[in-house]
Amino acid sequence: xxxxxxxxxxxxxxxxxxxxxxxxxxxxxxxxxxxxxxxxxxxxxxxxxxxxxxxxxxxxxxxxxxxxxxxxxxxxxxxxxxxxxxxxxxxxxxxxxxxxxxxxxxxxxxxxxxxxxxxxxxxxxxxxxxxxxxxxxxxxxxxxxxxxxxxxxxxxxxxxxxxxxxxxxxxxxxxxxxxxxxxxxxxxxxxxxxxxxxxxxxxxxxxxxxxxxxxxxxxxxxxxxxxxxxxxxxxxxxxxxxxxxxx
Amino acid sequence: xxxxxxxxxxxxxxxxxxxxxxxxxxxxxxxxxxxxxxxxxxxxxxxxxxxxxxxxxxxxxxxxxxxxxxxxxxxxxxxxxxxxxxxxxxxxxxxxxxxxxxxxxxxxxxxxxxxxxxxxxxxxxxxxxxxxxxxxxxxxxxxxxxxxxxxxxxxxxxxxxxxxxxxxxxxxxxxxxxxxxxxxxxxxxxxxxxxxx
Amino acid sequence: xxxxxxxxxxxxxxxxxxxxxxxxxxxxxxxxxxxxxxxxxxxxxxxxxxxxxxxxxxxxxxxxxxxxxxxxxxxxxxxxxxxxxxxxxxxxxxxxx
Numbered sequence: 001x002x003x004x005x006x007x008x009x010x011x012x013x014x015x016x017x018x019x020x021x022x023x024x025x026x027x028x029x030x031x032x033x034x035x036x037x038x039x040x041x042x043x044x045x046x047x048x049x050x051x052x053x054x055x056x057x058x059x060x061x062x063x064x065x066x067x068x069x070x071x072x073x074x075x076x077x078x079x080x081x082x083x084x085x086x087x088x089x090x091x092x093x094x095x096x097x098x099x100x101x102x103x104x105x106x107x108x109x110x111x112x113x114x115x116x117x118x119x120x121x122x123x124x125x126x127x128x129x130x131x132x133x134x135x136x137x138x139x140x141x142x143x144x145x146x147x148x149x150x151x152x153x154x155x156x157x158x159x160x161x162x163x164x165x166x167x168x169x170x171x172x173x174x175x176x177x178x179x180x181x182x183x184x185x186x187x188x189x190x191x192x193x194x195x196x197x198x199x200x201x202x203x204x205x206x207x208x209x210x211x212x213x214x215x216x217x218x219x220x221x222x223x224x225x226x227x228x229x230x231x232x233x234x235x236x237x238x239x240x241x242x243x244x245x246x247x
Numbered sequence: 248x249x250x251x252x253x254x255x256x257x258x259x260x261x262x263x264x265x266x267x268x269x270x271x272x273x274x275x276x277x278x279x280x281x282x283x284x285x286x287x288x289x290x291x292x293x294x295x296x297x298x299x300x301x302x303x304x305x306x307x308x309x310x311x312x313x314x315x316x317x318x319x320x321x322x323x324x325x326x327x328x329x330x331x332x333x334x335x336x337x338x339x340x341x342x343x344x345x346x347x348x349x350x351x352x353x354x355x356x357x358x359x360x361x362x363x364x365x366x367x368x369x370x371x372x373x374x375x376x377x378x379x380x381x382x383x384x385x386x387x388x389x390x391x392x393x394x395x396x397x398x399x400x401x402x403x404x405x406x407x408x409x410x411x412x413x414x415x416x417x418x419x420x421x422x423x424x425x426x427x428x429x430x431x432x433x434x435x436x437x438x439x440x441x442x443x444x
Numbered sequence: 445x446x447x448x449x450x451x452x453x454x455x456x457x458x459x460x461x462x463x464x465x466x467x468x469x470x471x472x473x474x475x476x477x478x479x480x481x482x483x484x485x486x487x488x489x490x491x492x493x494x495x496x497x498x499x500x501x502x503x504x505x506x507x508x509x510x511x512x513x514x515x516x517x518x519x520x521x522x523x524x525x526x527x528x529x530x531x532x533x534x535x536x537x538x539x540x541x
Contacts, residue, residue: 174412174413175412184263191269192269195272195276198386198389206378217283221279260512264515271522281526282526289536311466315465318461318462318465321458321505329454427502427505434494435494435526438493442490
């Protein structure tokens with residue numbers, strides 16, 4: 001029996017290891033597309049980011065912000081809306097690596113689920129701002145409320161990011177094989193993300209100061225961390241996939 | 248993880264090189280917060296007065312006690328690490344226990360301080376000083392709570408002699424370093440909020 | 445082998461830290477030198493004392509004293525930069541207020 005079984009098992013292993021991650025690079029290209037859409041839509045076409053002094057601005061200022069360049073805001077938010085779901089392949093790939101290759105099924109699933117939860121927040125942010133831009137001539141108070149709601153959705157994505165970062169962090173630290181799938185600094189980077197997610201949760205309390213949604217700890221540090229996390233995770237997943245294909 | 252203990256060099260990186268990314272990332276965030284505090288303090292003559300009055304109204308003895316408590320717990324963690332290295336696990340667990348008790352004492356005193364302020368009607372949105380006071384010390388308090396959880400994990404895993412990724416020498420050293428970082432940040436927060444008045 | 449500090453050294457460092465803390469706290473109570481407080485000298489002294497304590501904790505408790513040069517250098521650079529910026533803000537503004 002042993003003589004028959006062994007080669008079959010081995011070939012099965014070869015098949016799973018080789019074909020599971022075939023074309024996995026497309027997940028990374030897709031993430032790059034999502035980052036491109038975000039930068040093009042939110043930073044260039046519709047300059048929603050960064051929000052200079054908007055947390056303490058009057059309703060009329062916010063309304064005027066939506067009235068000037070109204071069409072470009074609509075187009076930019078459209079691009080953002082289109083690009084948002086293209087990060088799902090990255091979360092799926094990280095989830096699959098954690099689930100199968102690192103053999104931690106629950107952590108992988110929770111990571112994927114919280115990633116999807118976070119995308120919902122980002123999408124609702126686009127919807128809020130899109131609604132605010134839809135009728136710019138309406139009462140300024142309503143426009144301001146929609147704008148603020150969009151910012152709360154945008155920054156409270158921290159709740160999902162926190163859980164996701166915790167999952168990746170635990171998975172990386174539990175992987176103590178000779179050649180780990182993810183480098184350990186990726187785990188520490190995620191731990192740092194967890195630390196940065198705390199101040200971002202306080203944006204609903206403050207209108208001014210570093211914790212408001214246009215402040216240093218409410219906007220700049222969390223978003224620098226988030227966007228650099230996209231880059232860092234793309235690089236780490238790229239190397240992990242390369243490693244897993246060879247193994 | 249094996250390479251951490253067998254590294255037979257004179258100049259040795261504590262924990263592991265990757266770990267310092269977290270520490271320096273955290274330190275950078277806090278130094279940005281310190282500088283933001285200072286800049287807001289000197290924004291105008293009015294804010295300067297508000298900050299002076301705020302620092303006067305804080306409970307100085309509790310702040311000083313908290314500093315001494317955190318220093319003691321740091322000392323206990325250092326002793327625990329040296330007991331761990333000499334293989335004396337029982338005394339190590341006892342030292343970590345002292346550190347955990349000190350950490351819990353810190354949390355309790357901080358809660359006493361917060362309730363005292365809230366009973367006086369001073370909350371987060373009171374003025375510019377208390378806005379920063381509550382948020383900065385709150386974020387630091389979250390660090391302390393995370394640190395207590397990590398120390399408890401280490402003590403428990405050493406007690407039941409469970410061997411996995413969270414009971415390696417590297418992890419224990421990392422938790423110790425994290426605890427020292429919390430202590431180090433509190434020293435600066437204490438000077439900024441309580442002493443500069 | 446890991447070169448560990450002796451427990452005596454840890455105790456000395458701890459004692460010095462406690463003494464500096466108590467000293468810094470008592471400095472604020474002393475009203476003998478009102479000139480200090482006026483020009484922000486006291487504030488600079490307090491920040492520098494905190495920086496000294498931070499360096500002591502980093503060097504002895506975090507065991508950076510026998511770490512490679514890049515790590516020690518980064519830590520000392522962080523402490524020095526933060527302290528210099530804080531003291532600089534105090535020094536720049538204390539003439540005005």
